[in-house]
Amino acid sequence: xNQHVLQIKxxxxxxxxxxxxxxxxxxxxxxxxxxQTVALIGESGSGKSMTSLSVLNxxxxxxxxxxxxxxxxxxxxxxxxxxxxxxIRGNEISMIFQDAIASLNPGxxxxxxxxxxxxxxxxxxxxxxxxxxLDLLDKVGFKNPEQVYHQYPEQLSGGMKQRILxxxxxxxxxxxxIADEPTTSLDVTxxxxxxxxxxxxxxxxxASVLLITHDFGIVAEYADWVYVMLGGHIVESAxxxxxxxxxxxxxxxALIGSIPRPEMEQERLKSIQDYTFEKDYEGRQFAPETYTYxxxxxxxxxSLVEIEPxxxxxxxxxxxxxxxxx
Amino acid sequence: xxxxxAKQPQLIIGLTFISSxxxxxxxxxxxxxxxxxxxxxxxxxxxxxxGKIIDHIPYSPSEVPPFGTDLYGKQLFYQIIDGAxxxxxxAFVIAFLRIVVSVGITLINPRANxxxxxxxxxxxxxxxxxxxxxxFMNTLLIKSSMDGKSTNExxxxxCLVLIGIxxxxxxxxxxxxxxxxxxxxxxxxxxxxxxRKSYVYYxxxxxxxxTRLILIxxxxxxxxxxxxAHLGVLAIFIGGAQTxxxxxxxxxxxQDIPIxxxxxxxxxxxxxxxxxxxxxxxxxxxxxxxxxLALNLIIQGxxxxxxxxxxx
Ligand SMILES: Nc1ncnc2c1ncn2[C@@H]1O[C@H](COP(=O)(O)OP(=O)(O)O)[C@@H](O)[C@H]1O
Ligand SMILES: [Mg+2]
Numbered sequence: 001x002n003q004h005v006l007q008i009k010x011x012x013x014x015x016x017x018x019x020x021x022x023x024x025x026x027x028x029x030x031x032x033x034x035x036q037t038v039a040l041i042g043e044s045g046s047g048k049s050m051t052s053l054s055v056l057n058x059x060x061x062x063x064x065x066x067x068x069x070x071x072x073x074x075x076x077x078x079x080x081x082x083x084x085x086x087x088i089r090g091n092e093i094s095m096i097f098q099d100a101i102a103s104l105n106p107g108x109x110x111x112x113x114x115x116x117x118x119x120x121x122x123x124x125x126x127x128x129x130x131x132x133x134l135d136l137l138d139k140v141g142f143k144n145p146e147q148v149y150h151q152y153p154e155q156l157s158g159g160m161k162q163r164i165l166x167x168x169x170x171x172x173x174x175x176x177x178i179a180d181e182p183t184t185s186l187d188v189t190x191x192x193x194x195x196x197x198x199x200x201x202x203x204x205x206x207a208s209v210l211l212i213t214h215d216f217g218i219v220a221e222y223a224d225w226v227y228v229m230l231g232g233h234i235v236e237s238a239x240x241x242x243x244x245x246x247x248x249x250x251x252x253x254a255l256i257g258s259i260p261r262p263e264m265e266q267e268r269l270k271s272i273q274d275y276t277f278e279k280d281y282e283g284r285q286f287a288p289e290t291y292t293y294x295x296x297x298x299x300x301x302x303s304l305v306e307i308e309p310x311x312x313x314x315x316x317x318x319x320x321x322x323x324x325x326x
Numbered sequence: 327x328x329x330x331x332a333k334q335p336q337l338i339i340g341l342t343f344i345s346s347x348x349x350x351x352x353x354x355x356x357x358x359x360x361x362x363x364x365x366x367x368x369x370x371x372x373x374x375x376x377g378k379i380i381d382h383i384p385y386s387p388s389e390v391p392p393f394g395t396d397l398y399g400k401q402l403f404y405q406i407i408d409g410a411x412x413x414x415x416x417a418f419v420i421a422f423l424r425i426v427v428s429v430g431i432t433l434i435n436p437r438a439n440x441x442x443x444x445x446x447x448x449x450x451x452x453x454x455x456x457x458x459x460x461x462f463m464n465t466l467l468i469k470s471s472m473d474g475k476s477t478n479e480x481x482x483x484x485c486l487v488l489i490g491i492x493x494x495x496x497x498x499x500x501x502x503x504x505x506x507x508x509x510x511x512x513x514x515x516x517x518x519x520x521x522r523k524s525y526v527y528y529x530x531x532x533x534x535x536x537t538r539l540i541l542i543x544x545x546x547x548x549x550x551x552x553x554x555a556h557l558g559v560l561a562i563f564i565g566g567a568q569t570x571x572x573x574x575x576x577x578x579x580x581q582d583i584p585i586x587x588x589x590x591x592x593x594x595x596x597x598x599x600x601x602x603x604x605x606x607x608x609x610x611x612x613x614x615x616x617x618x619l620a621l622n623l624i625i626q627g628x629x630x631x632x633x634x635x636x637x638x
Pocket of ligand 1: 017044051063
């Protein structure tokens, strides 16, 4: 029996925008097990970041995790006070953000910044700060820690900044790392370095990773389990081999179809929007059938169906008239 | 930062001017080798060699250089010098406390929606601050003379009023500024590693705000100085006045003398005699103007330095 490190159940996140309410995360359930890398994949705006920010209770001020539960090693995170939550952030669960440039304070020395977590969790004293920081810098692959320690973020390249963020995130030895598109702003050549670093930490510390991305290539390489997200819903989830061999939901197929592969120049150009949905699966229809989040057909009641053991795909609840799109 | 600031001539001039005035104001008796009581004594009639009265108070700047005397025969020059420290320090303290209090209130809950505050500010925008301050201060003066409050109590309450009326617009300014900083990604990142609020405010928000704070502080000092000058013209000044009995026993004259020696008091004492002795008003007013000019130079210097940094 595997032990869940993180279990999200029926999470709903909504935003209050001047009286009307928008739902960013709609009934999302997912779990991360010990030692696993779980990928949450979907296009921009599908609710990946809001799902992950809910875990640390760091949603934007007008956002709210409304229903459901988020359990971390048996603790319901949504029920914690701010003070209890603070002890978890960085210490048990940490986050690596997408925009490394904006995620570092330009006016603060790198050395000071990477030890902020340790300092706030009272793990180190002021005197230990420097040696610990140098150690961390060395761990994330800096050849000249002493020099980097005294530098300001603007003196570093994008990849270096992302490694600083990783150093910050792993400084307190968390058991779960949430990496929110950690490589999107980086050159392809540096992406691998960064992901390898996270992967190395995971194996080294026997930790788990929730990897958020919109790139199926990354998923194939690093993840054990995949959740595909679209418009706030999980539309398909399975282990990474199954989903690659036999994707069922048209959206997943489209995402996999857009992985760049040198021998398949044609495939690569295929955009998700061009994809025609398969209309039926055992007499039921895949949900959603459009990309227009606001449309009534998008919002129609749907649920995840276990088509094979531990393999889930989203279908509409009722048999519906097949509407022709486009 | 400090190095960059040191390269701004306006800033250096402004700072040097203000600090020289302060030094002079504190040590003028030593510097000029005069006795304080002697220098600030009330001059009487002016006699010629034969002992005949040739003139009487107030003396104009040409009769008693450099600034003449006030209505009661006190040398204006020494009063101005001695009063500079009170004037500048009062403005300093009031501006400082205005900022400390409003930043403090803002940080309690930077996301609070002080809509009523903005309404209040826009509603009172048409009324000059001086009038609002006058109403409060005048009430205070009347009340404190009825209740027999001590001078220290009065000064304390007056300062409270002067601090208080500056706070609402500052809260609204700081709420905007601080929210802008809190919305930055690196703040979120800092919270995500488990930082305390106090830590984030102290290590990230305040340093980011520091240049703005210094600028706003200098602006506030200017505002307070203007307010003090205006209130002085309306015969309201810090510490109030002490009633002095002048004249001979058969024909006493009651006169109000400001207790704290600051410049607004000098103006307030003599404003009614503007036409007879204009220098008594114009000289302290010019002193206000010059001090404000110096502060403006400081502001200009800081702004130049910030712009140069941003251009890099
Ligand atoms: N601050 C916000 N205010 C209102 N709506 C927001 C805010 N942030 C995100 N959203 C909404 O939440 C949805 C999901 O956003 P997000 O989780 O950031 O997507 P992803 O990370 O998958 O690109 C978006 O469609 C957006 O409309
Ligand atoms: Mg995102």
